[in-house]
């Protein structure tokens with residue numbers, strides 16, 4: 073560590089590129105502070121305005137497909153920034169050979185949360201619940217088929233604002249995101265994974281830098297939590313093996329107990345009436361095999377057909 077720090081100091085201040093949203097700057101600052109505490113490195117946040125941030129309406133539609141991610145990657149490759157922090161669940165499962173995930177820090181709360189006047193079970197029939205995610209809508213419909221699910225876009229503040237304006241009764245968002253923007257006090261219910269399976273990688277971050285930037289890869293490695301990395305690897309391998317995108321109604325969550333991963337994944341029909349849900353367990357070191365095998369078992373039980381239905 074000392075050696076790395078010493079060599080790296082020749083480059084001076086490390087530039088951490090971040091989108092300008094509150095959630096992005098908060099999680100980037102968390103990572104910067106942790107890196108400084110662990111290694112003594114000096115980190116400067118560099119705000120990056122992405123295409124998505126400029127064209128708001130279209131952006132939110134593209135948000136899940138990696139536009140933010142590619143904008144930051146382009147800045148990395150151009151050498152304008154040295155590293156970047158992404159929400160892991162927003163990363164496409166196809167690797168980009170130009171970059172490496174140098175660290176996956178310890179995960180925050182992976183669960184989904186409801187912001188509203190009370191728990192889901194207590195909402196009046198017909199209540200309007202906002203969420204833009206097919207995974208959440210499908211699982212919410214299974215719990216409360218009698219509510220109205222309204223597709224919403226925009227950042228978390230905008231979404232929560234629709235409750236105060238009377239447009240919606242409640243919204244469902246990631247607990248980790250709500251906490252990062254300081255809105256955790258407004259959470260009325262946190263869903264356990266058996267009721268609502270989180271998105272693969274939810275609550276975790278990815279710290280990325282240029283492939284071949286070996287000194288920095290080693291320095292950033294101080295932030296890595298191998299257990300979180302194994303868990304999200306298993307989850308994302310399910311997603312990749314199902315050939316599902318980030319907008320598919322697919323949930324996956326791996327809980328680690330010692331050196332064992334307990335992996336559960338589900339594909340849910342959009343109307344919430346049917347699902348293929350399977351669990352498996354195995355060693356942390358076999359995370360990728362676990363994910364691949366579970367996806368194969370799900371496909372054998374019709375997961376592909378369920379996902380295909382959303383096209384019609």
Ligand SMILES: NCc1[nH]cc(CCC(=O)O)c1CC(=O)O
Nearest residue numbers: 159162245246248249274275276
């Ligand atoms: N797609 C947007 C996004 N990307 C990451 C988070 C939340 C934080 C996280 O999962 O790490 C969110 C918002 C949400 O789903 O409520």
